[in-house]
Amino acid sequence: MFTGIVTDVGRVLSVEERGALRRMRVACAYAPDTIALGASIACSGPCLTVVARGPEGEGAWFEVDVGAETLDKTSAGAWREGTRLNLERALKIGDELGGHIVTGHVDAVARIEKVEPFDGMSRFSIRVPREFVRFVAPKGSVALDGTSLTVNDVDGEAFSVLLIPHTLKVTTWGERKEGDPLNFEVDLMARYAARLAQTPA
Template sequence: MFTGLISDIGRVERIDTQGDLRRMRVASGYKPESIALGASIACNGPCLTVVASGGLNEGSWFDVDIGAETLARTTASAWRVGTPLNLERSLKIGDELGGHIVTGHVDGVADILAVDPFDGMSRFSIQAPDKLARFIAEKGSIALDGTSLTVNSVDGAVLSVLLIPHSLAVTTWGERRAGDRLNLEVDLMARYAARLSYFAPTESAAI
């Protein structure tokens, strides 16, 4: 479980491919002794499991295995050596929940349509997959590349989000351009509310 508050920007250092499996090494600023084998770290949104780790310069490195399902449903298949990644450690009991509840289970891939910078900020216009539009609401929460953001506006499957200077500086969003693709996770409550309403009995069925 995560909050969508990015704690570090990592970078892909190495990629090894074996059939449908990719093992990626990510360099980070985390202390090596703080990364446990089997720990969950969200990398640009997807929750990935640490299979090895060690020290690197002033920080650390950790390896994650990325399976066929994750490669097919996220932007992970496009990551290359040097790709920057938004990183977040899993939530601990007692941590401040400053964003919203994020599972690290990506629902789809969205596309940046336009970037409008102004006053040090940037407004992003984003095309979400049509099937996810019903889960996205104005002033609701959404996770994009693992970042918890507030939806400013929605028009069909097109939404906008606003990034303040701090967020642009401490995440990969400062490097984002029109045409880039993003991992999208809808709000957990919206997902379950839609599921419950789908199975809700009709008035005639309840009589």
């Protein structure tokens, strides 16, 4: 489990094709001795398992195997050497829950339709596949590229989020532009509420 509060921005160092999966090495600022083999790290949304790690400059590198499903259903298939990723380590009991409960299981790839910068902030208009619109509500939560964000308003298949200067600075959002793909995860509570509404009593 995660909170959608990004703790570092990593950078893809290498991508190695291994049949139906890809081994990726990511540089980060985490201390290498704090990254355990088998640990889960959310990488711009998808929860990935650490299979190797070591020191890299003043930080560390870790490697993950990205499977065919993740490559097909998320933006991970487009990650290349140099791609920057929003990173978050798994939630520990007792940690502050600053965002919302995020599983790291991406539901769909959304797209940025419009970016409106103002006063150091930016408003993003996001389009999601039609079948996921019912999970998005004004003032509700969504996870986009691993970031917990509050929905401002909803208009058909699009919704908007407002990012403050701090978020733009410490995540990859400051680099985002119109047309960019985003890994979209439905809020867990919205998912179960929708399921309960569909199930006969």
